[in-house]
Amino acid sequence: xxxxxxxxxxxxxxxxxxxxxxxxxxxxxxxxxxxxxxxxxxxxxxxxxxxxxxxxxxxxxxxxxxxxxxxxxxxxxxxxxxxxxxxxxxxxxxxxxxxxxxxxxxxxxxxxxxxxxxxxxxxxxxxxxxxxxxxxxxxxxxxxxxxxxxxxxxxxxxxxxxxxxxxxxxxxxxxxxxxxxxxxxxxxxxxxxxxxxxxxxxxxxxxxxxxxxxxxxxxxxxx
Numbered sequence: 001x002x003x004x005x006x007x008x009x010x011x012x013x014x015x016x017x018x019x020x021x022x023x024x025x026x027x028x029x030x031x032x033x034x035x036x037x038x039x040x041x042x043x044x045x046x047x048x049x050x051x052x053x054x055x056x057x058x059x060x061x062x063x064x065x066x067x068x069x070x071x072x073x074x075x076x077x078x079x080x081x082x083x084x085x086x087x088x089x090x091x092x093x094x095x096x097x098x099x100x101x102x103x104x105x106x107x108x109x110x111x112x113x114x115x116x117x118x119x120x121x122x123x124x125x126x127x128x129x130x131x132x133x134x135x136x137x138x139x140x141x142x143x144x145x146x147x148x149x150x151x152x153x154x155x156x157x158x159x160x161x162x163x164x165x166x167x168x169x170x171x172x173x174x175x176x177x178x179x180x181x182x183x184x185x186x187x188x189x190x191x192x193x194x195x196x197x198x199x200x201x202x203x204x205x206x207x208x209x210x211x212x213x214x215x216x217x218x219x220x221x222x223x
Contacts, residue, residue, distance in 0.1 A: 001032075003088055006063030007071075008032050010085070018096040021085035022067065024108040025096070030115035033064035037118075065119065067091065068112060069129050073104050073172065079132025081109030081170075093172060099180035099197055103169035106140070106208050109133050113211040117218045127222060134215045137208050140175070141166055147204035153195040156204060165204045179203055 001012035007022030008029050014020050023029065039046045040058035049057070071091050073080045081104040083093035093102040116122070116130050143163035147156050167177030167190075178186050181193040190203045 002060055002063070003067075005070075005088070005091070006060070006065070006067035007086075007088060008064075009088070018085065018094065020088060021094050021096070022071065022088055022091070023085045024068075024071070024082050024105070024112055025084040027111045027115075029064060029068060030111055033061050034115060034118070036060045036064070065116070065126065068116070069125055072129055072133070075175070079129055080104055080136040081106065081133050082112045084108050084169075098182050098184045099193075099201065101169060101178060101180045101186050102172060103178060104136070104172060104175075105169055106137065106166035107168060107202075107205055109137060110208045110211040113137075114214060117211075117214055122222060130215070130218070134212065137166065137212060140170060140177075141208070142204075145204070147190070149199075154198045154203075155191050156189075163206075164209060165206050166208045168201070168203050168205060 002008055003022065009020045010023040010025070010028055011019045036057040039049050040054050040061055042049065042054060068082070071086045072082055073093065083103060084100060084105045085094055085096055086092055087094050093104075095102050113130060113133055116126055119126055122130070141164035144158065144160050145156055145165060146159035146162040147154060147165065150157065167179075169178050169180070170176065171178045176188060177190075178188060179190045179193050179197075180186055181197050187193050190198060
């Protein structure tokens with residue numbers, strides 16, 4: 001199922017549409033690569049794997065890391081985060097469901113960072129990717145806001161002392177939060193989308209803090 005460039009689609013066998021995109025959403029690439037990393041290293045439970053398959057697994061992991069680095073969004077010479085998915089050939093961000101526009105995605109960036117920070121003996125390229133993505137997450141976090149249920153559905157509201165939280169998606173050009181609706185419209189205010197979509201999706205999240213917390217220890221070990 002792995003593409004020659006190292007990525008994995010959302011589904012296998014291929015079925016067309018956005019399912020064929022290289023998918024960072026739901027940890028598709030990272031989970032596959034982490035299993036293969038365990039195989040390559042003969043981790044407990046995989047110590048029965050013969051040496052030739054360990055070598056093949058190690059090569060698959062290397063290719064997965066390479067394509068992950070290539071898919072990282074850049075603005076000029078500044079590395080930022082990762083999209084939910086990229087086109088398999090051009091490795092550019094692409095959309096998925098109607099309400100999932102092309103974007104830099106904070107949740108997927110978190111997942112990719114956790115995968116890359118678990119890499120033993122990271123290369124200079126991996127280190128640069130991690131540092132760039134962490135700096136981007138730090139630059140877009142929001143305080144004193146909360147995305148929570150109100151009498152009019154889930155909304156982003158003022159809440160002193162709350163946060164940090166991150167928008168799920170950021171515009172590739174402006175870097176500002178964006179929110180998709182089921183009719184494929186894109187909004188700059190989550191409170192402006194339909195109540196069904198507001199209630200049915202995690203538009204603002206706190207999980208990127210996990211990556212920032214893990215980065216503190218990783219950075220100390222990787223000066």
